Amino acid sequence: MNPSNTLSKMTRLGIQHAGVFLVSAAAWFSTAAYAVNDLPGGPAVNQLNLGPAATRIAEEVSWLHWMMLIFCTVIFVAVFGVMFYSIWKHRKSVGHKAANFHESTTVEIAWTVVPFIIVIFMALPATKVIVAQKDTSNADLTVKVTGYQWKWGYDYIKGEGEGIGFISSLDSSQRTMSDNGGPKRGEVVDDYLLKVDHPLVVPVNKKVRIITTANDVIHSFAVPAFAIKQDAIPGFVRDTWFRAERVGDFYGQCSELCGKEHAYMPIHVKVVSAEDYSKWVGEETKKLTAKADVQPVELQAVRN
Amino acid sequence: MSAVLDHHDLAHDDHDHHAPTGWRRWVYATNHKDIGTMYLLFSFTMLIIGGILALIIRSELFQPGLQLVNPELFNQLTTMHGLIMVFGAIMPGFVGFANWMIPLQIGAADMAFARMNNFSFWLMIPAALMLVGSFFMPGGAPAAGWTLYAPLTLQMGPSMDAGIFAMHLLGASSIMGSINIIVTVLNMRAPGMTLMKMPMFAWTWLITAYLLIAVMPVLAGAITMTLTDRHFGTSFFNPAGGGDPVMFQHIFWFFGHPEVYIMILPAFGIISQIVPTFARKRLFGYASMVYATASIAILSFVVWAHHMFATGMPVTGQLFFMYSTMLVAVPTAVKVFNWVATMWRGSMTFETPMLFAVGFIFVFTMGGFTGLILAVAPIDLQVQDTYYVVAHFHYVLVAGSLFAMFAGFYFWSPKWTGVMYSETRGKIHFWWSIIAFNVTFFPMHFLGLAGMPRRYADYPMQFADFNAIASVGAFAFGFAQVYFFFFIVLPTMMGKGEKAPQKPWEGAEGLEWEVPSPAPFHTFETPPRLDVTATRVIG
Numbered sequence: 095m096n097p098s099n100t101l102s103k104m105t106r107l108g109i110q111h112a113g114v115f116l117v118s119a120a121a122w123f124s125t126a127a128y129a130v131n132d133l134p135g136g137p138a139v140n141q142l143n144l145g146p147a148a149t150r151i152a153e154e155v156s157w158l159h160w161m162m163l164i165f166c167t168v169i170f171v172a173v174f175g176v177m178f179y180s181i182w183k184h185r186k187s188v189g190h191k192a193a194n195f196h197e198s199t200t201v202e203i204a205w206t207v208v209p210f211i212i213v214i215f216m217a218l219p220a221t222k223v224i225v226a227q228k229d230t231s232n233a234d235l236t237v238k239v240t241g242y243q244w245k246w247g248y249d250y251i252k253g254e255g256e257g258i259g260f261i262s263s264l265d266s267s268q269r270t271m272s273d274n275g276g277p278k279r280g281e282v283v284d285d286y287l288l289k290v291d292h293p294l295v296v297p298v299n300k301k302v303r304i305i306t307t308a309n310d311v312i313h314s315f316a317v318p319a320f321a322i323k324q325d326a327i328p329g330f331v332r333d334t335w336f337r338a339e340r341v342g343d344f345y346g347q348c349s350e351l352c353g354k355e356h357a358y359m360p361i362h363v364k365v366v367s368a369e370d371y372s373k374w375v376g377e378e379t380k381k382l383t384a385k386a387d388v389q390p391v392e393l394q395a396v397r398n
Numbered sequence: 399m400s401a402v403l404d405h406h407d408l409a410h411d412d413h414d415h416h417a418p419t420g421w422r423r424w425v426y427a428t429n430h431k432d433i434g435t436m437y438l439l440f441s442f443t444m445l446i447i448g449g450i451l452a453l454i455i456r457s458e459l460f461q462p463g464l465q466l467v468n469p470e471l472f473n474q475l476t477t478m479h480g481l482i483m484v485f486g487a488i489m490p491g492f493v494g495f496a497n498w499m500i501p502l503q504i505g506a507a508d509m510a511f512a513r514m515n516n517f518s519f520w521l522m523i524p525a526a527l528m529l530v531g532s533f534f535m536p537g538g539a540p541a542a543g544w545t546l547y548a549p550l551t552l553q554m555g556p557s558m559d560a561g562i563f564a565m566h567l568l569g570a571s572s573i574m575g576s577i578n579i580i581v582t583v584l585n586m587r588a589p590g591m592t593l594m595k596m597p598m599f600a601w602t603w604l605i606t607a608y609l610l611i612a613v614m615p616v617l618a619g620a621i622t623m624t625l626t627d628r629h630f631g632t633s634f635f636n637p638a639g640g641g642d643p644v645m646f647q648h649i650f651w652f653f654g655h656p657e658v659y660i661m662i663l664p665a666f667g668i669i670s671q672i673v674p675t676f677a678r679k680r681l682f683g684y685a686s687m688v689y690a691t692a693s694i695a696i697l698s699f700v701v702w703a704h705h706m707f708a709t710g711m712p713v714t715g716q717l718f719f720m721y722s723t724m725l726v727a728v729p730t731a732v733k734v735f736n737w738v739a740t741m742w743r744g745s746m747t748f749e750t751p752m753l754f755a756v757g758f759i760f761v762f763t764m765g766g767f768t769g770l771i772l773a774v775a776p777i778d779l780q781v782q783d784t785y786y787v788v789a790h791f792h793y794v795l796v797a798g799s800l801f802a803m804f805a806g807f808y809f810w811s812p813k814w815t816g817v818m819y820s821e822t823r824g825k826i827h828f829w830w831s832i833i834a835f836n837v838t839f840f841p842m843h844f845l846g847l848a849g850m851p852r853r854y855a856d857y858p859m860q861f862a863d864f865n866a867i868a869s870v871g872a873f874a875f876g877f878a879q880v881y882f883f884f885f886i887v888l889p890t891m892m893g894k895g896e897k898a899p900q901k902p903w904e905g906a907e908g909l910e911w912e913v914p915s916p917a918p919f920h921t922f923e924t925p926p927r928l929d930v931t932a933t934r935v936i937g
Contacts, residue, residue: 130859137860141848166767193743196680276463329637332710354470357854
């Protein structure tokens with residue numbers, strides 16, 4: 095068998111198949127284009143970078159990320175500029191003869207020391223942010239967040255609203271929607287898998303300390319707009335904090351594999367003005383007292 | 399019919415013992431070349447199985463909503479994809495290269511412990527069967543992620559125990575393989591092959607073998623404690639009994655981070671052999687390459703908790719692990735600079751091994767930079783457990799380890815099989831793979847920065863387009879590897895193609911090019927006399 099003949103046949107076949115594949119991929123792809131809008135406080139459509147910050151820390155993190163990205167891109171372009179220049183110029187096919195050098199202590203020390211210094215410059219600003227992130231003292235409001243398979247429990251344990259507590263789970267119609275293959279074409283669900291029954295409500299411009307723990311396995315409480323992510327670990331308490339600087343809805347999702355419904359326990363934080371917060375606390379407290387009044391009757395019913 | 403499959407006749411004359419034939423040749427194999435071949439074929443099989451799992455994952459994620467699998471099966475798929483690729487594909491792949499090449503490179507007759515070599519290979523078969531078979535056990539395969547975090551592992555069905563046992567076997571196999579490599583390299587080098595004249599691939603494997611011996615027992619300890627927590631009422635990691643789930647993560651990552659370098663250091667070794675060959679110029683900074691490899695290995699023991707920033711460690715802990723992790727960038731940068739300096743003013747040609755090597759340096763470095771970005775703890779908190787991390791480690795494990803193995807295959811297969819692979823097809827494989835790879839994994843950086851968590855069976859609509867692109871890329875990448883096997887590997891194994899000369903590459907140096915192609919069944923039975931550079935045999 096003539097190998098070159100087989101090869102060309104192969105190539106032709108390959109190209110045909112690749113063509114079919116590309117066409118069908120494109121067909122798939124067009125059906126994959128859904129109608130969806132950016133979700134303020136959540137992901138934007140085809141978002142490329144960290145989203146808009148709602149806290150000082152998140153702003154700092156965005157800045158750190160830009161700094162790192164620029165450092166890395168400049169170094170990348172410089173190093174690979176040299177490499178591709180060499181690939182272009184020092185080819186055998188353009189008649190380049192190999193030189194004979196293979197070591198230079200000076201150069202080698204230089205390019206060990208220079209990256210070391212660059213790394214220090216990268217680490218310095220990051221250090222300041224870490225120290226700030228870790229300072230959970232003097233909080234205005236403390237909320238205990240408990241991870242359950244597969245929902246979040248919020249308990250206001252210190253500050254205005256102390257005593258309020260509720261469970262927050264994914265909107266059940268969205269869970270059904272997911273089982274049925276997701277939103278149908280033409281259906282616009284901007285908060286798909288992010289809508290909850292009871293959002294966590296906090297006041298704007300107040301330092302909120304989040305204490306995390308879990309009831310069963312490890313979960314992780316994350317809100318990208320605040321740049322917080324704190325694992326919720328059963329048997330342990332950990333904490334983090336944020337001070338939201340604007341009113342609005344902010345979203346996050348459980349960020350530690352916690353079993354089969356891992357993708358279905360979103361976080362929705364509603365940041366409201368001080369007045370609205372007091373009003374909300376008032377309503378919730380009223381509900382609580384109502385419940386407390388009802389409870390003995392319920393208990394009675396249980397006892398009977 | 400085949401060069402790989404029947405070259406042992408060549409050496410028959412001067413031997414009065416009878417090497418087994420037929421199936422016995424493989425089951426009773428003690429020859430490093432046969433065992434190397436088996437390791438490589440095993441690794442490729444696992445790559446395909448793990449790849450199929452990946453493609454099911456990508457099919458499910460092609461659109462929002464659940465279409466193909468339920469969330470439980472989805473978690474099983476991501477878990478098994480990780481375990482199979484790490485323990486079944488990448489690690490055994492490099493052991494295959496080590497078996498084939500280290501004795502040839504250092505002028506040894508075989509591996510030091512030939513029978514143990516056989517055992518460490520055959521241990522992997524029951525382990526692999528148990529891993530893959532766990533899908534068919536009651537409750538399905540383990541679904542706690544390849545990191546096996548407690549206490550989720552305590553909720554798993556019986557397949558978790560099968561998985562743990564499989565990992566024990568694979569760990570034992572790795573430890574035996576490492577002992578073999580260390581003893582071979584330290585005791586069986588030909589006279590004149592001093593350590594600092596040894597080829598870089600042998601060097602990186604020597605260091606890797608020490609890493610393996612250091613950390614595989616740590617993994618064994620972690621999973622054994624998981625096992626006793628599951629069945630014997632202990633509470634190492636079970637918070638309900640006063641155990642500490644975070645302790646599991648510390649132990650796991652004390653294994654896990656060196657493990658990452660176990661999967662990349664031999665890749666560095668392969669690249670350090672290929673770049674000088676095709677630049678026709680000696681490796682720049684050989685000594686600093688050795689020191690850089692050793693530094694990376696040592697640093698790998700003090701960076702583990704950067705995988706755990708989100709667990710909430712004290713500020714000093716975060717700072718320490720951030721600084722130590724960023725330090726890894728220094729020796730890694732030295733390696734990249736040395737490769738570029740090796741190319742500089744060389745006389746380069748771009749056969750497939752060199753294409754994959756240059757592709758490796760380019761794409762691996764992107765993975766290195768995202769690693770540096772991830773090392774910055776505040777940024778890490780934003781992208782921890784998102785697709786950014788998925789993109790990062792696939793850039794270093796696929797474009798790093800796997801591409802290096804492809805490069806190594808094209809570089810050394812003429813020696814293994816005695817025939818040249820088809821250069822055209824090799825180039826098709828390279829371009830197809832590198833483009834499909836980037837189509838698959840580059841968009842994942844965006845998804846991660848936008849906040850899409852990993853291990854999610856379904857996701858918000860805003861993430862739909864990049865997921866669709868990644869899925870299309872993944873299928874293209876998968877088909878590229880099928881093409882590789884059927885149109886490149888299989889023909890060379892069957893001896894189809896131009897006959898390979900003893901030294902197919904003009905710029906190649908080293909003892910493996912001093913023996914005929916294909917390499918005879920027995921090589922260097924008496925220690926060769928070497929020239930002063932220890933790259934040529936003189937009589």
